[in-house]
Each structure stands twice: as C-alpha cells, then as structure tokens.
Amino acid sequence: MTGNYLIKLEEITFGYNGKPLLFDSLNFFLSENARVGIIGPNGSGKTTLFNIIMGFVRPVKGTIEIAGELMKNEKDFQKARHLIGYLFQNSDDQLFCPSVKEEIAFGPLNYRLPKEEIEKRVKEVLELTGLKGFEDRAPYELSEGEKKRVAFAAILAMKPKILLLDEPTNGIDSEGVMSIEKILRTGGYTYVIISQDTEFLKKTTNKIYTIEKGRLKEFNFH
Ligand SMILES: Nc1ncnc2c1ncn2[C@@H]1O[C@H](COP(=O)(O)OP(=O)(O)OP(=O)(O)O)[C@@H](O)[C@H]1O
Ligand SMILES: [Mg+2]
Incomplete structure (x- = not known):
C-alpha cells in the first residue's frame, strides 16, 4: 500500500454542471488511524467531498486511491465502499x-x-x-x-475500517453525543467527520481542515 494511506485524493478538480468549481487541484491524504475533522460554511463542498471519495460524484480531474487501490471505475468503488461506513448528512x-x-x-x-x-x-x-x-x-x-x-x-x-461521518451530532442529545465520542475513542477506526460542532471535533479529532479556494486548508482554533 502506497505510504499506508487509506484515502488519497490528488489534484481533484470538480464543479457541478454549469456551476463554479468547488475543488481546484485539491489534495487529501488520510493515513491509517488518522482522526480528521472538516468544518466550513454551508455550500462550501464538504458533503460533495465525501461523495467524491465514495464515487457517487466523479471529479473532472484528479485521482482517488482507497486502501492503495486506484479508483478507475464503478466496480473499483463498489469494492472500496465495503471498507467505508458513510453516515449521510440526511x-x-x-x-x-x-x-x-x-x-x-x-x-x-x-x-x-x-x-x-x-x-x-x-x-x-x-x-x-x-x-x-x-x-x-x-x-x-x-x-x-x-x-x-x-x-x-x-x-x-x-x-x-474507515468512517465518513457527515454531521453525526446533528439532532443528537448530549448523552448521545457522549456515546458517539466513546465509540470513536475506543473503536479503532480511521475517520473523517464533517461537523459544525467545534467542541465535539476538538474532542474527537487531532487535525481539522476547512475548504478554502477549492482546497483543504488546515484550521487552527484560537
Ligand atoms: N447534485 C447537485 N447538483 C448541483 N449542485 C449541487 C448538488 N449538490 C450540491 N450542490 C451545490 O454544491 C455546493 C456544495 O454543496 P455541499 O452539499 O457539498 O455543501 P456542504 O459544505 O456540505 O454544505 P452544508 O454545510 O449545508 O451541508 C452548494 O452550493 C450546493 O448547492
Ligand atoms: Mg453538507
């Protein structure tokens, strides 16, 4: 496996039909056991990024590798999806x-x-x-x-093996949020969480990105 990355996105360029580009040569490398958060404004492309990883939306340019395999067609994505637990926003x-x-x-x-x-x-x-x-x-x-x-x-x-969680705490009460935190802490997963809940992300992740000018940028809390 190349560099032990479970997810490797390189030079991803994408925009929905007739709309401005959401991603412009975006790179994203998720190594095994990484715990990553993504925050960012509504409409900045967070959910779209997950859909690109899953192969539900195809980029105009760029390459996607999941667990060392290059995703070339739907069959490749079907196989890769078995490794990924994707919690939909809705x-x-x-x-x-x-x-x-x-x-x-x-x-x-x-x-x-x-x-x-x-x-x-x-x-x-x-x-x-x-x-x-x-x-x-x-x-x-x-x-x-x-x-x-x-x-x-x-x-x-x-x-x-991998969790992609889109707003997992939305609508969840505080006890429920605590149990999610525990599952994430003890489950041995590699994961990416999209959330507006910065307190939750502080507890569950060790790196947070935001989407800026079509790329992921590391975000630091002040
Ligand atoms: N199927 C689609 N066809 C056309 N445009 C779309 C489609 N899905 C999303 N968009 C547009 O792409 C942009 C990014 O959408 P996306 O759902 O990825 O944003 P998001 O960052 O997840 O937002 P939110 O915080 O509201 O969940 C938005 O402007 C949205 O209107
Ligand atoms: Mg979204």
Missing part, C-alpha cells in the same frame, strides 16, 4: 428498511454472515447507540435524533 437518504432491526441487519446480511453473528452485531450496536427497545420500530416514524442513531448503528454493524 438520515432519510440512508434509511429504507421497514424496521430498525432489519435496517441494522441489512449490511451484515449482505456480507452473508452467519445468523448468530448478525444477531450478535445487531444487539451490540443497539446497545452502543442507545437504541435498545427500538428493534421493531419503523425508521420513518422516528425522531431526527433517533433516525441518526439508527443510521450510525447500521454503519457500525458492518465493522468498517
């Missing part, structure tokens, strides 16, 4: 199963894990995310904070 875009239990079991089922292992993981993540008792609830009828917890639980159940 939970409604993420949740689609009729019950919380099925939502969380969906990823592990897809990995064709044994039934006992799936049940174990579902139980584990329900506890971790404070969702015990929610097993049979329908995700669409939950509160925003509860939905976000279900989406996070579903991601954790897949045991991804």
Whole structure:
C-alpha cells in the first residue's frame, strides 16, 4: 500500500454542471488511524467531498486511491465502499428498511454472515447507540435524533475500517453525543467527520481542515 494511506485524493478538480468549481487541484491524504475533522460554511463542498471519495460524484480531474487501490471505475468503488461506513448528512437518504432491526441487519446480511453473528452485531450496536427497545420500530416514524442513531448503528454493524461521518451530532442529545465520542475513542477506526460542532471535533479529532479556494486548508482554533 502506497505510504499506508487509506484515502488519497490528488489534484481533484470538480464543479457541478454549469456551476463554479468547488475543488481546484485539491489534495487529501488520510493515513491509517488518522482522526480528521472538516468544518466550513454551508455550500462550501464538504458533503460533495465525501461523495467524491465514495464515487457517487466523479471529479473532472484528479485521482482517488482507497486502501492503495486506484479508483478507475464503478466496480473499483463498489469494492472500496465495503471498507467505508458513510453516515449521510440526511438520515432519510440512508434509511429504507421497514424496521430498525432489519435496517441494522441489512449490511451484515449482505456480507452473508452467519445468523448468530448478525444477531450478535445487531444487539451490540443497539446497545452502543442507545437504541435498545427500538428493534421493531419503523425508521420513518422516528425522531431526527433517533433516525441518526439508527443510521450510525447500521454503519457500525458492518465493522468498517474507515468512517465518513457527515454531521453525526446533528439532532443528537448530549448523552448521545457522549456515546458517539466513546465509540470513536475506543473503536479503532480511521475517520473523517464533517461537523459544525467545534467542541465535539476538538474532542474527537487531532487535525481539522476547512475548504478554502477549492482546497483543504488546515484550521487552527484560537
Ligand atoms: N447534485 C447537485 N447538483 C448541483 N449542485 C449541487 C448538488 N449538490 C450540491 N450542490 C451545490 O454544491 C455546493 C456544495 O454543496 P455541499 O452539499 O457539498 O455543501 P456542504 O459544505 O456540505 O454544505 P452544508 O454545510 O449545508 O451541508 C452548494 O452550493 C450546493 O448547492
Ligand atoms: Mg453538507
């Protein structure tokens, strides 16, 4: 693996059709066990950056490597997505199963894990995310904070190597935020978190970037 980077973006240039460029030769290197935060104004391209890493949006120029593999086509991205747990900014875009239990079991089922292992993981993540008792609830009828917890639980159940979390504390109460902090501290993940919650980022990351003039710039709190 080249330099042990789990994610390597080089010279990424991108703008949505007919709009000004959001990224202009942007570079981003995420090494194993890195804990990175991204802050920045609405519309600066934070979510778009995650969508580029996932291969949902393709840059005009530049290269993307995930775990040492160059992403050339959709097939490459499909393989790489197994390593990544992506928490969407909007939970409604993420949740689609009729019950919380099925939502969380969906990823592990897809990995064709044994039934006992799936049940174990579902139980584990329900506890971790404070969702015990929610097993049979329908995700669409939950509160925003509860939905976000279900989406996070579903991601954790897949045991991804990398977490990309887009506003994980949005709508989450203080107890919930503390449990996310604990999961991040003890889970052994490599992660990138987009957040406006600077206190949360101070606790969970050791490097924070902002997007400026189409590139990532290291941000220092004063
Ligand atoms: N599918 C799309 N088609 C066209 N323009 C888009 C699309 N998605 C986002 N944009 C535009 O691209 C810019 C960056 O959007 P993005 O969602 O990446 O911003 P963000 O930094 O995540 O903002 P926020 O803090 O509000 O979540 C915005 O101006 C947005 O209007
Ligand atoms: Mg966003």
